Amino acid sequence: xxxxxxxxxxxxxxxxxxxxxxxxxxxxxxxxxxxxxxxxxxxxxxxxxxxxxxxxxxxxxxxxxxxxxxxxxxxxxxxxxxxxxxxxxxxxxxxxxxxxxxxxxxxxxxxxxxxxxxxxxxxxxxxxxxxxxxxxxxxxxxxxxxxxxxxxxxxxxxxxxxxxxxxxxxxxxxxxxxxxxxxxxxxxxxxxxxxxxxxxxxxxxxxxxxxxxxxxxxxxxxxxxxxxxxxxxxxxxxxxxxxxxxxxxxxxxxxxxx
Amino acid sequence: xxxxxxxxxxxxxxxxxxxxxxxxxxxxxxxxxxxxxxxxxxxxxxxxxxxxxxxxxxxxxxxxxxxxxxxxxxxxxxxxxxxxxxxxxxxxxxxxxxxxxxxxxxxxxxxxxxxxxxxxxxxxxxxxxxxxxxxxxxxxxxxxxxxxxxxxxxxxxxxxxxxxxxxxxxxxxxxxxxxxxxxxxxxxxxxxxxxxxxxxxxxxxxxxxxxxxxxxxxxxxxxxxxxxxxxxxxxxxxxxxxxxxxxxxxxxxxxxxxxxxxxxxxxxxxxxxxxxxxxxxxxxxxxxxxxxxxxxxxxxxxxxxxxxxxxxxxxxxxxxxxxxxxxxxxxxxxxxxxxxxxxxxxxxxxxxxxxxxxxxx
Numbered sequence: 001x002x003x004x005x006x007x008x009x010x011x012x013x014x015x016x017x018x019x020x021x022x023x024x025x026x027x028x029x030x031x032x033x034x035x036x037x038x039x040x041x042x043x044x045x046x047x048x049x050x051x052x053x054x055x056x057x058x059x060x061x062x063x064x065x066x067x068x069x070x071x072x073x074x075x076x077x078x079x080x081x082x083x084x085x086x087x088x089x090x091x092x093x094x095x096x097x098x099x100x101x102x103x104x105x106x107x108x109x110x111x112x113x114x115x116x117x118x119x120x121x122x123x124x125x126x127x128x129x130x131x132x133x134x135x136x137x138x139x140x141x142x143x144x145x146x147x148x149x150x151x152x153x154x155x156x157x158x159x160x161x162x163x164x165x166x167x168x169x170x171x172x173x174x175x176x177x178x179x180x181x182x183x184x185x186x187x188x189x190x191x192x193x194x195x196x197x198x199x200x201x202x203x204x205x206x207x208x209x210x211x212x213x214x215x216x217x218x219x220x221x222x223x224x225x226x227x228x229x230x231x232x233x234x235x236x237x238x239x240x241x242x243x244x245x246x247x248x249x250x251x252x253x254x255x256x257x258x
Numbered sequence: 259x260x261x262x263x264x265x266x267x268x269x270x271x272x273x274x275x276x277x278x279x280x281x282x283x284x285x286x287x288x289x290x291x292x293x294x295x296x297x298x299x300x301x302x303x304x305x306x307x308x309x310x311x312x313x314x315x316x317x318x319x320x321x322x323x324x325x326x327x328x329x330x331x332x333x334x335x336x337x338x339x340x341x342x343x344x345x346x347x348x349x350x351x352x353x354x355x356x357x358x359x360x361x362x363x364x365x366x367x368x369x370x371x372x373x374x375x376x377x378x379x380x381x382x383x384x385x386x387x388x389x390x391x392x393x394x395x396x397x398x399x400x401x402x403x404x405x406x407x408x409x410x411x412x413x414x415x416x417x418x419x420x421x422x423x424x425x426x427x428x429x430x431x432x433x434x435x436x437x438x439x440x441x442x443x444x445x446x447x448x449x450x451x452x453x454x455x456x457x458x459x460x461x462x463x464x465x466x467x468x469x470x471x472x473x474x475x476x477x478x479x480x481x482x483x484x485x486x487x488x489x490x491x492x493x494x495x496x497x498x499x500x501x502x503x504x505x506x507x508x509x510x511x512x513x514x515x516x517x518x519x520x521x522x523x524x525x526x527x528x529x530x531x532x533x534x535x536x537x538x539x540x541x542x543x544x545x546x547x548x549x550x551x552x553x554x555x556x557x558x559x560x561x562x563x564x565x566x567x568x569x570x571x572x573x574x575x576x577x578x579x580x581x582x583x584x585x586x587x588x589x590x591x592x593x594x595x596x597x598x599x600x601x602x603x604x605x606x607x608x609x610x611x612x613x614x615x616x617x618x619x
Contacts, residue, residue, distance in 0.1 A: 055535050055579065069535075069582055098533050138304050138501075142378040147304065150496075150505030155485040165582040178582035234484055234491060 036113040037200035039085065039208055041078070044106035045071060045093045046213045051103030054094055057169070061224050065169045070094045071214065073162035073249060074145075076132060078210075079123040080196065086110055088132060090145035091212070106209060114200065122196035126249045127161035127189035156236050158184040162249060164217065168227050179227055183245055185236025190250040198257050207258040216252035217245060283433060288423055290430035292317045297375070300457030301466070302501045304376050312391060312444045314451060317428040319614075322449030324424065325442055327617045330414050331397075332359045332404035339397065339446065340617065342368040345610045348547035349453055354558025358402040365402075365524055367558035370551050372609060373544055375451040379506040383540045383556045386530045390450055394443035408439035415442070452615050455546055456608035464603065471603060478600025481593060492597055493570070494545075496583045503545035503604060510538045512574015512584040513555055519578055524557065535579050546604045563601060567594045 045052040052058070052068065060066040072092035078085040089109055097103040127133075132146065140147035151160050161184045169176040200206045218225040225244070233241040292315035299306050308314055326343075329335045342356040343349040349371035356368045366383050374381070380388060387393035397403040398411060415421040416434040425431045429441050455462070461479075463469045471479060477489060483500075484491035499505050508527040516522045519534040528537030540556040554560040560569060571594065573586035589597070 069579060095531070095533065095536075098535060136302070138302055141305055142307055148505075149304065149499050149502060150507050152499070153483075153495075154500055155483050167582065178580075178585050180582050180585075232491075 033113060033115055035202045036115055037117065037202055038111065038205040039114045039200065040108055040205050041085070041089070041110035042106040042108050042207060042209050043075075043089070043091045043093075044209055044211045045091075045097055045103065046211055046215075048215045049213065051100055052093070052097055052214055053100055053103050054097045060168065060218075060227070063171055064227065065171055066166060066218075066227070067169075068164065068166035068214065070163055070165040071097075072151075073126060074128050074151075074159060075210070076125050076128050077123070080114070080116065080119040081121055083114065083116055085112075085114065088128065088145060090148070090151070091210075111205070116200065117202060118199045119196050121193055122255055123191070123193040124253070125189060125191035126246060126253075127183070128159055129189055129191070130186045133158055133186055133189070153182075153184055156184050158186065158236060160184045161188050162245060164214070164245070168231075177228070177231055179231045180234065181232070181241065181245055182234045183237065183242040185238065185242070188237030188242050188246045190246050192250055194255075196255065200257075209256040209258065211254045211256065212249070212252050213254075214252065217248045220244070220248055285422060285426045285431065285433060288426045290426060292428065292430075295319060297451055297454060300455050300462060300501070303373075303455070304378075304502070306375055306451070307378065308451070309389065309391065312447060314448050315428065317424070318445050318448040319452060320618075321421075321424040321428040322445035322447065323615070323618055324420075325446050326449050327619055330418070331406060331411055333406040333410075334359055337404055339394075342397075342403070343371050345616060346550070348372050348550040348610050350551045352552070354553045356403070358400070359405050360401070362402040364400075366556050367553065369541075369543055370547065371450055371453045372546055372606075373453070373455055373502055375454060376502055377506055377541075379508075380530075380541065384526045384530050385508060385541055390447035391440075391443050394446040394450075395439060398439075411442070412437055412439060449615070452612070454609065455606050456612070458608040459546065459606040460603040461600075462606075471600075474596045474599045475603050476600075477593070478596035478598070479603075481589075481597055482600055490587060490589055490593065492587055492589065492593075493583050493585070494597070497542045497581075498545045504542045506541060508536065508539040508541055509581045510577060510579050510584075511540075511555075511570075512577070512580045513557070513559065513569070514538065514577070515575035516577040522577070526556070538577060538579060545601060547606055547610065548601050549605050550610070563598050564594070567597055 047058045052071070054068055054071070057065040057067045072090065072094060074088060075091050076088040078089065091109070093107070096107045135146060137147050137149050137152045146159065153160050160182050162182070164181045165179065167176050167178050218227070230241055233239060233245070235242055237243055237246065295314045295316050297306055297314060325331065326339045329338045331338055337359050342351045344351055351368045354367055355363045355365065357363055369383060374390065377390070379385060381390065381393040387396060395408070398406050398408060415425070415437045422434045422437065425437050425441060428445055431437060431441070460469060460471070464471050480486045481489045481492040483495040497505055497507065497509055497511070514523060516538060519537045522538035525537040527539040528534060543551070548563065552561060554566050560566050570584065571587045571589050574580055574584040
């Protein structure tokens, strides 16, 4: 009788522990995407692999130093497999990369839950696809990146897809000249899809760093762009310089998931 | 019996005349039925964003208009907002630097208020006010402007014969103690949103196909916006983009030279952001009605449009962060005149002569 009582108490304890344990599992409610991974997108600008600081000088070649005062471009869209993460980002580093710390840190431009746990591909474009480029700033509220009047060029009927501006200095002569490269027009839009085999941790923040190395925008196959011969480009994709910059810009990106 | 009647009469009289005074509130007798007001925005202009906590009403505009023109906002009742923003100068004051109530000179020129409602990237030359409501607070307190305090101004409103009623009609205040600087600046902002382009300038009518530009104006237009390879790019449109003829961004336009970023006499935007590269940058003003807003630049240092064009064609003065777009532009004398002729097509007298924005006193 006494033994039976002990056994009953023992089973009681075991059952109650088991019951606690089961309740714990039930606390995690993953319905309605509550456990979906969070993706944080950070944009970083580099030059030769180092954080690019607006206003700082970088060696462009043996004789030229380059410093950027304005760097911004449209990035549209960002897609993982078939899921659109964002229609459009406007990456503007001009007032963000103001010192080395901030440039290293990058700018968080997006943070949201995504409805997927893994991906096999990533698609992205630089500039704006035709459908978006057919819109105008007055179609958007001021909080939207495409509302910015300074990024629309009416005579092109297009947004300005990319702006790279700054100064280039000849170290031997001390001469410093400004450069400005503006591109736009539907024919400038570039898009590609790359393999992106990744798993996203549920219920946690997964940081996707989108790194752009400006050196690669002004260099191809080991040959630097002839800046001194082409100090300005304010034109749609009809010009060779526009095509060169946008093709290079597309390929200047790397995507790193932390 | 007779005594009782007299006693009741006495009690009635005492209660009637001894009714506490605070229960009598004439403001509550004034109806509060604000009428929503729809501001007409010209075609292709940005979306006009009205703060949700400050909807535009007929009564709010009426109050704001009076406050804008009333010297009650200044220390000695000698100046109002309109003293530095006169309609005939497209809401500037025609001076290089504005003088305040004490005769002190500000360090910058008065900015045009035309289309100020679309200044979503900050107000003043340096962008230190985030929105119009916040902007309207500052000149009252500025020692080189109206040099008053808001508590004093609010007291003056409370004592005024009209303002309690107008605040009641605009914002539904229930007592004069509810009159605040916040409500006053909301009203001023509502009024200032009416200072808006009419869409009747020659340029606007040209875009709609209603008129033609002459050959000089057309060449000026093409150079301004770099529309053709056959004419030089005058580089104007980058900062003065249509339709507002300002991007409302902050630029160093090479007005002054500076050996280092700390050498600018007026650091402008840099004071607000704390970013050294922003030193010497100022908000781009609209070129609409530019013929009325001389002298030009943030310090009023350039007197004529001819000199402005000369400044930019020379490429401005050197400094580390001079905008790369400010570079030497080779223009003939004729081309410079064509640019100026195009600028004249931006004249919009209908906007500044709008009866709804004139002095009500």
